[in-house]
């Protein structure tokens with residue numbers, strides 16, 4: 716932690732880690748704000764930087780069906796931020812594969 720190269724984003728609205736403000740994503744990468752995380756509101760995001768995958772990929776049963784996910788955390792401070800969908804079981808949920816969930820209360824607008 717702290718030694719890894721961190722990416723800085725450009726854009727009109729930048730979201731960062733609520734704890735250390737490391738850049739994570741931009742407003743135009745958000746696909747939906749209507750998701751739910753473990754602690755309430757969450758965003759579905761096309762691409763996220765400065766995160767590392769933590770733990771093992773595992774199956775999660777959600778209201779939208781079975782998914783395989785892996786948790787993600789901030790590369791700088793190690794805070795848990797959400798997860799990445801690695802596989803969706805149902806055909807209509809396949810669009811989420813490779814996309815990220817960030818919990819709204821764990822991120823904040825830094826610019």
Ligand SMILES: [Zn+2]
Pocket residue numbers: 732733734735736737789790791792793794
């Ligand atoms: Zn952080």
